[in-house]
Amino acid sequence: MYKFTLYLVSILHTSSALSVLPESALNTIDRGGIAIVPNFISPSEVSRLRSDASNLYNDGNFIVDALAGYGNKAGARDKAKFDTSKDRAVFPAYIPSKHMDGPFVSPTLGDADGRQSLTRLISALRSDLAKELDRPGIDTPFGGDNHEISYTRFGAGALLARHVDEHHEEVKGRAGWSRPTRRSISWLIYLNDEDWDANSDGGCLRTYERKLPSAFKVGSRDGDLQIGWLTPTASDPKERPVFLDGRRGGISGKCALYVDSDDGQRKAYLTKEFESDPYLFLTSDFFIQNLLIQDHALGARFHYLEQPKSALTAYFGADSGETFKDVPPLGGTLVAFDSVALPHEVLPTLKRERWAASGWFHEKQQPVPMGGQIII
Known part of the structure; x- marks a missing residue:
């Protein structure tokens, strides 16, 4: 039987009472669905982190990644429609293209203490998921090759087309075997206002689950x-x-x-x-x-x-064989799912900014095959 204990329920007050992620949530991840945990952090913690993210964005510290769409599915791929105020923007802990730490871990930008507390919470989550899902490879120290964490902002009108977060090495072409790790578990904690309304504000995470849960572990x-x-x-x-x-x-x-x-x-x-x-x-x-x-x-x-x-x-x-599930991005809600097995998209954010802390727990990529031998 799964047993999950989270040691840092309040990210700002580590003496808070313990919380438990239900066994059903773990089983859901294992069988290819999305685990949804409302009130994973308190409204005051949501407000603090959202304020930090908003201030950092307004000060020009976010990076626009040009992955979102807006107006139509072509979105950022249509250069004439590119709009940095609408596109997805991130405040990452690591910048792979530059092989350097990102602003999220800076001790001098914004509310660094609040972000460090969030990092400790996510570290505890990672360790327990590693144990209870039997994925010991994800329980590694924070770093650019083993964990991604970021603030994420979508502007009004932005969407993210359907995709999966990780693919098999062989389907990526020549670069498929080049990275030392791959994404294993995807997670988000939403940082939106309490009065977010999915009908008028949009921005739901739409996941494409199987009509029947998998009979075996996925990913x-x-x-x-x-x-x-x-x-x-x-x-x-x-x-x-x-x-x-x-x-x-x-x-x-x-x-x-x-x-x-x-x-x-x-x-x-x-x-x-x-x-x-x-x-x-x-x-x-x-x-x-x-x-x-x-x-x-x-x-x-x-x-x-x-x-x-x-x-x-x-x-x-x-x-x-698919069915879809829409998850409103309500402040304080944690969602987690297998990075390989669950297709998903972000529906258009209609009128307001959409905020989250998000990331991926990594594990080592399998050894590179070459000429009948395994090259480590």
Whole structure:
């Protein structure tokens, strides 16, 4: 049975009573859903952190990352529509492009004590998730390669298109194996006003969960990341995560797809070995269903976690095994989910700024396969 104890419920007063993240929340993450914990921090703490974030933004300390859209889904990709006041802006603890600490950890900017208290709270959360979800690799010291933490702001009108937070190394092309770590758990704590109304203010986090919870743990198995699902049938009523084994040997690195056996003790392979080629994962379900998976009945059940954006995807249609859930960004609410397994988007923020503290817990990427050998 899961047992989760959070040692720093009040980020400003460490002597506060203990709080518990329900067992149901942990099970939800494990099986591919989103854990939602209202009132994870108090209204006064929300107000303090939001004030810090707002002041830092107004003083020009945030970085616009040009990832959001606004007005239409093209958003920031349409240079004529680019608007720094609307786009997503971040106040990060680390800047990967410069290989240096970011302003979030600065002791001289804004309310550094409040941010340090938040960091301690998130560190406790990370340690307990590592234990209770059996992901010891995420319980590492804070640093640019193992944890991302930031304030995040969306301007009025901004949205973030559907995506997943992490992908298998093989589907990223040449750069896929270049980083030492990968995202494992995504988390956010919303810092909006208490009177935020999802109907008039928008800004919900829309997640695309499976209609049936996964029968097995999602995201990763023995370092192999999940890339899709086998949908349930009358004869096999289980939602099964599909993993990509990219370490099958060969000069270019052979791959194969598999699911967990019914007892969860072994890999049940769906395909023969095939040569690594990211183009196979940039088209649609059709190619894996019909060209890679030899058993046509199994092939028909396959769907990507996140459909590639292509004409074929539009032609063959969406995955009918999904259902969506909208999470209002209410101040003090914690959300957490597997970074690989859960597609999500941010719906348009209609009239107000949308604030959050957000981040990802990392774990080590699997060793690089090369010519049939594993290169550490």
